[in-house]
Amino acid sequence: MKKWLKKHKNFNFIAGAIITGVLLLTVLIGIFATPYDTTQMNVADKFAKPSFAHWMGCDNYGRDILSRVMEGMGNTFLIAVLTVLIGTVFGVIIGALCGYFGGLLDDILMRINDVLFSFPSILLALVIISLLGTGRLNVTLALGIAFIPSFARIVRSEVKKQCSLDYVKSAALMGAGHMRIIFVHILPNIMPVLLSSVMIGFNNAVLAEAGLSYLGIGVQPPAASLGRMLSEAQSFLFTAPWYAIFPGLVIVLTVLGFALLAEGTTEEE
Amino acid sequence: MLLSVEDFGIEFHDHDSPERVVEGVSFTLDKGEILGIVGESGSGKSMTALAIAGLLPRKKLKKEGRILFEGEDVLTMERHKLRGLQGDEICMIFQEPMTALNPTMKIGLQVEEALRIHHTEMNDAQRKERAIKWLKNVELDDPERVYESYPHQLSGGMRQRVMIAAAMVGNPQLLIADEATTALDVTVQAQIIKLLQKINKESQVAILFISHDLSLIRQISHNVLVMQNGHLVEKGAVDDIFEHPQQEYTRKLISAIPRVEL
Incomplete structure (x- = not known):
C-alpha cells in the first residue's frame, strides 16, 4: 500500500477515496444504528445547539440532526445508486444496439433520445413523478428513466468508434454472433469511458434526488432526506443555522468525494 | 477445387449514382494453393476478399455473380x-495487427475464440492445449507466457503471428491475408512470409494473399491475379506473369519494382 501510494502520487484519488470512504462508513453504520431515534420528537431539545450529546444539534421538533443526516444519506445513496444502475443498464443496451446496428433502429431510438435529452433531466423526472406519484421507489424510477438518454448517447458513440476497428471485424469473421461481439468483445473496451460517466452520473443523481426532495416530491416525511432537511431548515436559517449547514455540508462532501474519485481514476489510465 | 469466383461484381448504392467497384472477376482456387492478388489501392482486391469472407454489408450494395x-x-x-x-x-488476417x-x-x-464458437464440444483444457500448440506453430517463443499476455505487451510482428494462430486454430480450408505484412518492417515481413509458406505446406490450407507488393507476391504465390480499377487484368502462374507478362499494365507494374543496382 505504501509503495503503491508512492508510485501513484494521485492526490485526487486518495482524497476522493477518503471522503467517500468515511461517508459510506457512516451510511453503513446508520443502517444498523443511529445515536438517537430518527423520528423521536423531544420538545426539551428543540433547536439545541451542537454539543457532545447532539453533535450536529437538533431541529425544530427536537430530533437529533446527526441521526437524521445518517438516515438521509442512506436514502440518498440508495436512490442514487439505483438511479445510476437503471440509467446504465438501459443506456448501455440502447446505446450499444444503436451504435452497432445503426440504420433505422438507430435513427428512431436516437431521435426519441434527442427529445428526452432536450428537457433537463430534473424536469423530466418531475413529469414522470407527477404521473407515478411520489415516494422512494417512484423517485428512483423517474430519475433512472431521466438518466438513460445521456448514458445511451455516450455508449453509442463509443461503440461506433470501436466498430471501425479490425478486431470487431475479426470477431465477426470468427463466426461470433452480434450479441457476442457487442457484449463480449466491444463492451470491455468502452469500460474506461463508461466508468467515469457512471461516477459523474452518480453525482448528478445525488444532486437530483436532493433537488426533488427539496421540492417536496422526493422522499416523504417522516423519513429523512438531505434535500428535505435543507428545505425545512430554510425557515430557521437565522435561529438555527446548524440545521441547514450540516445536511448541506454532507451533500457537498458526497459530490466532492465522488468527483475527486472520478478525476483520480481517469488520471490513473 | 475449393473456391470458384464466377463473374463477380460489386456496385455501391450509398450515393446518388451507383458506383461500380468490382466487375466481371472470375478465378478459381484449389486446395493448398497460394494465390496472390496484386493491384494498386482501389483496384477492388480487398472488396473481393471481404466478399469471399462473407463480410460485405448486406445493404446499400449490389452483388453480382457467384462465389462458390x-x-x-x-x-x-x-x-x-x-x-x-x-x-x-x-x-x-488483417493489415493492422495493432487494431486487429x-x-x-x-x-x-x-486465439481460442474460433474454437469456443465452433467447437463447443471441446473443454477448456483441450482448447488451451490447441491454442498453445498453434502459438508454438507460429514460432512464438514461450507460448505459455504469450497465452497469458495482453496485446499491448507484444510487438507488431508477434501480434501478427498471434493473428495467424487465431485464424488457423480451427484448421480452416482457406486463409485470406489482406495486406497482412504491409504494416510490418522488412525483416519481420520476410519471417511472416516464411511462416505462411510453412503453414501452407504443413496443413494444406489454401491462402489468398493480397498485397500491392509485387516482390512479396512473387516470393510466396503459386498463381497470381493482377487487378486494376475493379477488373481482372491478367491471371496465371507466377513465373509466367513475371517472366512473360501479356498485358501492358502488368508490364508497367513489374517495371516499377525497385531494383538495387550496385
Whole structure:
C-alpha cells in the first residue's frame, strides 16, 4: 500500500477515496444504528445547539440532526445508486444496439433520445413523478428513466468508434454472433469511458434526488432526506443555522468525494 | 477445387449514382494453393476478399455473380450457415495487427475464440492445449507466457503471428491475408512470409494473399491475379506473369519494382 501510494502520487484519488470512504462508513453504520431515534420528537431539545450529546444539534421538533443526516444519506445513496444502475443498464443496451446496428433502429431510438435529452433531466423526472406519484421507489424510477438518454448517447458513440476497428471485424469473421461481439468483445473496451460517466452520473443523481426532495416530491416525511432537511431548515436559517449547514455540508462532501474519485481514476489510465 | 469466383461484381448504392467497384472477376482456387492478388489501392482486391469472407454489408450494395466455396454460394447463403463457415473454414488476417486484436482480452482467449464458437464440444483444457500448440506453430517463443499476455505487451510482428494462430486454430480450408505484412518492417515481413509458406505446406490450407507488393507476391504465390480499377487484368502462374507478362499494365507494374543496382 505504501509503495503503491508512492508510485501513484494521485492526490485526487486518495482524497476522493477518503471522503467517500468515511461517508459510506457512516451510511453503513446508520443502517444498523443511529445515536438517537430518527423520528423521536423531544420538545426539551428543540433547536439545541451542537454539543457532545447532539453533535450536529437538533431541529425544530427536537430530533437529533446527526441521526437524521445518517438516515438521509442512506436514502440518498440508495436512490442514487439505483438511479445510476437503471440509467446504465438501459443506456448501455440502447446505446450499444444503436451504435452497432445503426440504420433505422438507430435513427428512431436516437431521435426519441434527442427529445428526452432536450428537457433537463430534473424536469423530466418531475413529469414522470407527477404521473407515478411520489415516494422512494417512484423517485428512483423517474430519475433512472431521466438518466438513460445521456448514458445511451455516450455508449453509442463509443461503440461506433470501436466498430471501425479490425478486431470487431475479426470477431465477426470468427463466426461470433452480434450479441457476442457487442457484449463480449466491444463492451470491455468502452469500460474506461463508461466508468467515469457512471461516477459523474452518480453525482448528478445525488444532486437530483436532493433537488426533488427539496421540492417536496422526493422522499416523504417522516423519513429523512438531505434535500428535505435543507428545505425545512430554510425557515430557521437565522435561529438555527446548524440545521441547514450540516445536511448541506454532507451533500457537498458526497459530490466532492465522488468527483475527486472520478478525476483520480481517469488520471490513473 | 475449393473456391470458384464466377463473374463477380460489386456496385455501391450509398450515393446518388451507383458506383461500380468490382466487375466481371472470375478465378478459381484449389486446395493448398497460394494465390496472390496484386493491384494498386482501389483496384477492388480487398472488396473481393471481404466478399469471399462473407463480410460485405448486406445493404446499400449490389452483388453480382457467384462465389462458390466448396460448391455453395457465399453471397446468397443463409446467415447461420455463413457463420458456420466463418472462423471454421474461412479465416482472415488483417493489415493492422495493432487494431486487429482486442486490447482488453488475453491473447489465449482470442486465439481460442474460433474454437469456443465452433467447437463447443471441446473443454477448456483441450482448447488451451490447441491454442498453445498453434502459438508454438507460429514460432512464438514461450507460448505459455504469450497465452497469458495482453496485446499491448507484444510487438507488431508477434501480434501478427498471434493473428495467424487465431485464424488457423480451427484448421480452416482457406486463409485470406489482406495486406497482412504491409504494416510490418522488412525483416519481420520476410519471417511472416516464411511462416505462411510453412503453414501452407504443413496443413494444406489454401491462402489468398493480397498485397500491392509485387516482390512479396512473387516470393510466396503459386498463381497470381493482377487487378486494376475493379477488373481482372491478367491471371496465371507466377513465373509466367513475371517472366512473360501479356498485358501492358502488368508490364508497367513489374517495371516499377525497385531494383538495387550496385
